[in-house]
Amino acid sequence: xxxxxxxxxxxxxxxxxxxxxxxxxxxxxxxxxxxxxxxxxxxxxxxxxxxxxxxxxxxxxxxxxxxxxxxxxxxxxxxxxxxxxxxxxxxxxxxxxxxxxxxxxxxxxxxxxxxxxxxxxxxxxxxxxxxxxxxxxxxxxxxxxxxxxxxxxxxxxxxxxxxxxxxxxxxxxxxxxxxxxxxxxxxxxxxxxxxxxxxxxxxxxxxxxxxxxxxxxxxxxxxxxxxxxxxxxxxxxxxxxxxxxxxxxxxxxxxxxxxxxxxxxx
Numbered sequence: 178x179x180x181x182x183x184x185x186x187x188x189x190x191x192x193x194x195x196x197x198x199x200x201x202x203x204x205x206x207x208x209x210x211x212x213x214x215x216x217x218x219x220x221x222x223x224x225x226x227x228x229x230x231x232x233x234x235x236x237x238x239x240x241x242x243x244x245x246x247x248x249x250x251x252x253x254x255x256x257x258x259x260x261x262x263x264x265x266x267x268x269x270x271x272x273x274x275x276x277x278x279x280x281x282x283x284x285x286x287x288x289x290x291x292x293x294x295x296x297x298x299x300x301x302x303x304x305x306x307x308x309x310x311x312x313x314x315x316x317x318x319x320x321x322x323x324x325x326x327x328x329x330x331x332x333x334x335x336x337x338x339x340x341x342x343x344x345x346x347x348x349x350x351x352x353x354x355x356x357x358x359x360x361x362x363x364x365x366x367x368x369x370x371x372x373x374x375x376x377x378x379x380x381x382x383x384x385x386x387x388x389x390x391x392x393x394x395x396x397x398x399x400x401x402x403x404x405x406x407x408x409x410x411x412x413x414x415x416x417x418x419x420x421x422x423x424x425x426x427x428x429x430x431x432x433x434x435x436x437x438x439x440x441x442x443x
Contacts, residue, residue, distance in 0.1 A: 183225055183254060188387050190227040193294065197319050198374035198434040202235055208315050208438050210289055212237055219243045219285060221277045221293040221308070226255030228294040228319065229268075238262030243288075245273045245280075278304045280311045291316040297356040297435075298322040298346060302363070305352065309363045309437075316364075316437040320376055322346060324354025325431040326395070330420070334413045341399035341406060348402070357433035369439040376434040382424040391430065392417050 209216060216236060220229050223244040233240055240262050244255050252272040260268035278300065285291065291312040297305060298321050324343050328335055346353025352360075361371040380388045396414045400407050420426035 181224060181251075183251065185390065186225045186227060186251075188390055190225075192378045192380065192384060192387055193227060193320055194231045196376040196378050196432060197231065198376045199235070201317065201372060201374055201434055201436040204372065204438065205290070205315055205317060205436055206236070209236070216240045216289040217243065217287055218290045218292060219245060219288050221245050221280075221291060222247075222296045223255050224248075224251050224294070226258050226260070228292055229255070229260050230258060232292060232317070233260040233262055233268050236263060238264050238266045238268065240268035241271065242268050243271050243273055245275065245277055247274065247276055249274050278307055280308065282311045282313055285311055285313065288312070288314045290314060291318075293318045295320045295322075295432075297360050298353050299351055300356070301350045302352060302359050305356070305360050306363050309360070309367055312437070313439055315439065317434070318360065318437070319434045320432040321356045321360070321435065322354050323357050323375075323431040323433050325429075327429040327431075328417070329427045330425070332413065332416070334409060337403075337406065338396060338399045338410065338413065341403040342395055345398040345402035357435070360435060361437075364435075364437045367439070369437045372436045372438075374434050376432045378428070378430040378432070380428040380430070382427075385421050385424070388421050388426065388428055389418060391428070392421065 218240060220242060223229065223246050226244060229242055242260060244252060246252050252274055256270050256272050260270060262268055291314060297318055326339050343354050357373065361373060364371050392414060396410050400410050417426060
């Protein structure tokens with residue numbers, strides 16, 4: 178799996194926090210251990226720990242977080258940031274370096290919750306099946322790319338760029354925008370209940386820095402997938418960046434959040 182640059186993760190942290198479907202925390206809390214019993218939370222592909230910083234303060238303490246990532250630099254940065262629980266007490270942190278797709282159920286014994294952010298769409302169906310089989314506790318899996326982008330104002334090249342980007346996301350058997358359908362099916366086969374909610378980025382002038390970087394990556398991946406788009410895409414990107422700089426561009430980049438409750442019938 179390819180890691181993400183810390184600068185990109187920092188740039189998107191506020192947009193991720195605003196997008197996450199907080200309503201899924203209501204049924205999640207009902208399936209966690211009783212108040213006062215420590216929570217053990219595994220964050221798969223934790224990056225710099227943005228999801229943990231968002232979630233820890235929305236769950237009761239005490240909490241112990243296991244931060245799992247293949248990038249030792251990201252793990253070091255994640256561990257350097259304080260996690261505070263809902264009552265303001267610090268959570269304890271532990272880092273695990275390794276390939277999360279090699280986790281087994283034995284690794285997650287004792288976990289109260291498994292979490293991940295922007296992960297499912299960069300996995301294959303087999304890898305998602307493996308994680309679903311390993312996690313025998315609730316799982317909150319956020320911000321999976323849904324394959325729907327809306328830009329205002331619209332542009333004639335929007336659809337072609339979007340389709341090429343989606344094809345790029347599916348390269349080498351990765352799920353890409355198919356993840357929001359494939360993951361629930363895999364989890365339900367193991368007897369769990371799955372709830373999903375939309376978690377779109379809504380980017381306007383206040384998020385111009387993020388929009389610019391997202392545009393460059395979106396268009397760049399589309400051209401990598403379809404080199405024949407290179408010339409029109411270069412002009413398209415110039416137009417879009419100009420609109421962004423002028424405060425005239427807004428974007429909705431759609432994602433899906435997923436809550437899995439093993440053994441639940443509700």
